Structure formats: C-alpha cells, structure tokens
C-alpha cells in the first residue's frame with residue numbers, strides 16, 4: 001500500500017462534521033480505523049478503566065513520517081482525500097481529517113510512529129490539543145498511540161460517562177464488529193491486563209467462533225455470491241433460525257468492509273427469513289457487501305454509521321432475492337432435519353406425565369386458606385396423581401379412574417385468602433385457542449360467575465414471584481445437574497457474566513468461570529424443569545446480556561427477572577391437562593399479586609352470572 005502525504009482537505013466544509021468522540025468507544029473506533037487504513041496486519045487495543053484512563057492502539061501499519069506527524073493532528077488534514085470529489089472513489093475508512101484533532105482536544109495523547117523507510121521513529125506528546133514535546137525514538141514500524149484521561153479538561157462530559165461495564169460493553173461490541181469486518185487482521189484486545197479477545201487472522205467462520213462461541217459458528221452457513229461483469233459481491237454467514245435473537249443488534253452488515261446500520265438491508269434480510277422465525281425473533285447473520293462506492297453516500301452522518309444508496313429498490317430486491325433463495329435451500333428444505341429433535345424436548349410424553357409425583361400443597365397455603373370465609377379441610381387440598389387429559393387424543397388409561405380424577409379435579413374448589421374461589425366447569429377447561437382457560441367461581445363479594453384465565457399471563461406471574469423470591473430471599477429450590485454443563489459464551493457475554501456472576505447466581509443458577517470464554521453450570525432453578533440443553537442456556541445468557549450490558553445489574557434486575565419469568569412461562573397455544581390447569585391456579589392463588597402478569601397485564605377476568613343475565617336480556 002502506497003502512502004500519500006498528509007495535506008489540508010480543500011473543501012472540508014462540505015464534509016459531515018460533528019461530535020467525533022462522545023465516549024471511549026468512539027475513540028477506539030477512530031483509532032482502529034486509522035490502523036486499518038494504514039494497512040495493519042495486527043491491531044492491539046489496550047484499555048484501562050473502560051477507556052476512561054487509557055485507550056492504546058498499537059498497529060504494524062505504514063506509520064507516519066516525522067515531518068507530517070504534527071499536521072496529522074490538525075483539523076481537516078488527511079492523507080486519504082484531497083477534495084470532496086474523492087469521496088466517489090473512497091477506499092479508506094477515514095476521510096474527514098478530523099478524528100485525531102478531535103481526540104487530542106479532549107485528552108492527553110502520546111504517539112510513537114515509524115514508517116518503513118525511516119530508521120528511527122518519532123514520539124510526540126499532546127495535551128488538550130497543544131503539542132508539548134517531539135523527539136526521535138527507536139521503535140518498531142507502525143503506530144502506537146495512547147489516549148489518556150479522556151475528557152480530563154471537560155469535567156461535565158467526564159461525569160456523564162456511564163458505568164465501566166456500560167462503556168466497556170460499547171468498546172467490546174465495536175471491536176467485535178471490526179474483527180468481523182476484517183477477519184484477515186489479527187485483533188488483540190485487553191482490558192485491565194485481561195485479554196478479552198485474541199482473534200488471529202482467519203476466515204469469517206473462525207472469527208465468529210472466537211467472538212460468539214462454538215454453538216453460533218456451528219449453525220451458520222456460508223454464503224458467497226457474485227455476478228460476472230457487475231461490481232456487486234455478497235458474502236458472509238447466515239444463522240439457522242434456531243440461532244435467532246431477540247433483537248437485531250447481534251447481526252452485522254458491512255459495506256465495503258465498513259460496519260453500517262442500514263434499516264433497508266436489515267428489512268431485506270428479515271424478509272428473506274419470512275415464515276421461519278418465531279414472532280418477535282430476528283435472524284442472526286454477518287453480511288458483507290462489496291459494491292461501487294460511487295453508488296453509496298457515506299457522508300450523511302459524522303459517525304459514518306448510516307449510509308444512503310443511490311438506488312434503494314434495486315439494492316433491497318437484489319439482497320432479498322439472493323438471500324431468500326439461500327434461506328429456502330439451506331433452512332427451509334432442511335427444516336425437518338434440524339427441528340424435529342428440537343420440538344421433541346417441548347412435548348411432554350404421556351408416560352412422563354403419569355410418573356409425575358402428586359402435587360403437594362404446602363401448609364402455608366392451607367393456613368392461608370383456612371382464614372378464608374369458605375373454608376375447606378386440609379385433606380381436601382391433597383391431590384391424587386391424575387392421568388386424565390382433556391382432549392380425545394390423550395388416551396385414558398382406565399376410564400373409571402379417569403372419570404373419578406376428572407370429577408375430583410373439576411369439582412374441588414381452590415380456596416386461598418384474597419383469591420377467588422374457583423373450580424373448572426363441567427365440560428371444558430382450556431378454550432380451543434389454548435390462550436384462555438374457562439373457570440367457574442365466586443368473586444370477592446361471593447357473587448357467582450365465570451372467570452377467564454390467561455394461561456401465559458398467569459404462568460408469567462408465578463415465575464416472576466419465584467425468581468423474585470429466589471433473588472431477594474434465596475427462597476425457592478435449585479436443582480443440581482447430574483453432569484455440569486460447559487457453556488461457551490461470546491466475549492461480551494463473558495464480561496457481563498463475570499462482572500455480575502453473584503447476581504445471576506442469585507436467580508437460582510450456579511455458574512463458575514472455567515477460564516477463557518467457558519463457564520460451568522452446576523445448578524439451575526428448579527422452575528426450569530428438565531435438563532436444559534446448552535442452546536437454551538446460551539439463549540438465556542445472550543438475552544440477559546443484551547438487556548444488561550449497558551446498565552448496572554441493579555437497574556436491569558426487574559427487566560431480567562421479567563425476562564426469566566416470561567421465558568419459562570406456559571405460552572398461549574400450549575396444551576394444558578386438567579392437572580396442569582389446577583396446578584397453575586393453585587400456584588397463582590399463592591402469588592402476592594395474582595391478578596397481573598410480569599408486564600402488568602391482567603391474569604384473570606370475571607363476569608358475574610348477573611351480568612350474563614343482563615347480556616342475554618334476562619334482567620334489566
């Protein structure tokens with residue numbers, strides 16, 4: 001790569017200018033981009049205190065000659081473009097000639113650099129924009145820049161920086177994107193002496209393995225597309241639907257190796273996954289597009305994150321068509337092969353159901369109920385194992401027993417203080433849409449009527465209180481796994497887990513750091529009934545990391561508990577046996593706030609017989 005001289009940009013006023021550094025991650029971004037533009041093969045990033053006290057970037061790129069180094073720190077000086085017209089053929093990440101000037105204005109900078117042709121290097125110190133010293137130094141080829149005490153001269157700005165975990169989360173996220181954008185560059189990233197990422201020059205799939213772990217790399221398919229005579233290439237990795245995420249932040253789009261946020265392209269990818277993702281889930285993918293830079297405008301935002309295409313419809317359709325064909329071939333045709341064992345784990349086999357021990361109602365529940373007006377005796381709460389299923393396909397083992405159990409389960413009222421007295425009505429329980437359960441009972445004024453239970457909302461409330469009690473009072477049971485699970489996580493997730501390990505374990509887990517990006521899981525909350533697969537645990541970890549990575553655990557505690565509650569809940573659409581329904585009502589009746597789900601939606605609605613009479617004009 002040939003070096004051009006650093007010069008003043010002629011029409012610099014036409015270039016999108018603005019805030020370059022608002023937080024440490026912005027500084028890291030600018031320095032990494034400079035190293036990439038300098039043709040580095042290895043980039044080492046060292047940060048201390050989440051970049052607040054030190055951000056150091058060391059590269060083995062082309063370096064800056066001694067006679068140009070002061071100019072490099074002036075505003076609107078660059079070796080990359082001379083005039084705004086050069087943006088049409090932009091092949092570098094930098095083009096504004098602004099980054100170093102902005103960084104040095106708000107920090108204390110030390111830079112050492114040497115070009116290949118120079119025998120000795122140069123070292124300069126800049127403090128708040130003023131050059132304090134410049135001298136010769138012997139050093140390896142490349143550039144080594146230290147940015148210390150960011151915003152030391154703007155206390156208000158420093159004060160508004162977020163917690164170390166948050167700032168570090170942004171830096172880690174950013175470095176990961178660059179590693180994905182340039183898999184052929186060796187990235188090493190250390191924080192407070194701890195290596196967070198060491199990703200040697202690789203193919204994209206190995207880079208994904210280093211960043212997101214084994215399970216992600218395994219379920220990603222390589223796509224490669226190009227057309228003769230056309231400057232348009234698309235390549236990358238597309239995740240199987242089972243890798244789908246709760247939001248789109250995980251996926252990356254790179255245009256000419258530049259990480260961009262493009263709603264247009266994201267929609268095109270999402271549309272390509274149509275009908276194979278669960279509602280509310282987003283595909284996981286790494287997409288590289290290489291195209292004629294003159295057809296894209298990068299100059300619309302100072303952070304260079306957003307772009308505009310000359311012909312949006314053309315790009316959307318092109319990307320959609322290529323990806324849809326690929327998704328159909330790779331995932332839709334293979335769907336049964338991938339999904340059958342997955343589905344299996346959600347289906348409760350009839351034998352398992354029969355073997356379940358009878359549910360016990362604890363003494364506390366009985367004491368509580370004994371205070372209620374309509375008291376029942378303790379033994380009336382103790383249930384027998386039930387083999388009955390509600391629908392035809394659920395085989396009845398012995399019709400006589402089943403009938404008894406049916407009658408028993410339907411007729412027994414559930415009575416708990418501050419909760420309606422309920423029982424299942426004659427011939428139905430769950431409505432056919434499997435969202436609501438119909439019950440008969442008495443409201444708080446002893447008026448008879450119909451109760452409609454939202455099965456998901458109810459289950460979510462029960463789980464929420466389980467996790468809350470677990471977290472706050474260490475009440476609630478855990479189960480030890482027969483053989484501990486080895487969980488591989490991404491660099492961001494590792495950081496989140498490590499810094500919040502005791503808090504997360506308070507939710508009923510027992511995670512231990514095993515080394516590197518591996519954790520060992522020994523215990524799980526008993527509410528996660530079956531031995532979970534690593535994928536399920538990985539999904540939980542990545543989702544709670546996403547919720548928590550930008551804020552302190554205390555701030556996101558409730559959101560995480562709500563997530564756990566929702567994640568473990570019975571869903572609308574799930575089949576419920578009579579026993580399941582009864583268990584659900586019993587558990588709900590013992591909640592502190594039985595009438596609202598974790599997100600404050602109602603769990604139970606009542607319509608009195610009187611109101612029904614009015615509806616049917618039997619009464620006025």
Ligand SMILES: Nc1ncnc2c1ncn2[C@@H]1O[C@H](COP(=O)(O)OP(=O)(O)OP(=O)(O)O)[C@@H](O)[C@H]1O
Pocket residue numbers: 006030033034035038059061062063064072073077078079080093094095096097098099100101143
């Ligand atoms: N790590 C580096 N190795 C070699 N040269 C560098 C390095 N960092 C900066 N430079 C030189 O300093 C110049 C100024 O850098 P600066 O980041 O301020 O501007 P830019 O990269 O040209 O544009 P932008 O503001 O968009 O980043 C660059 O054009 C480049 O010539």
Ligand SMILES: [Mg+2]
Pocket residue numbers: 030033034094095099100
């Ligand atoms: Mg730059």
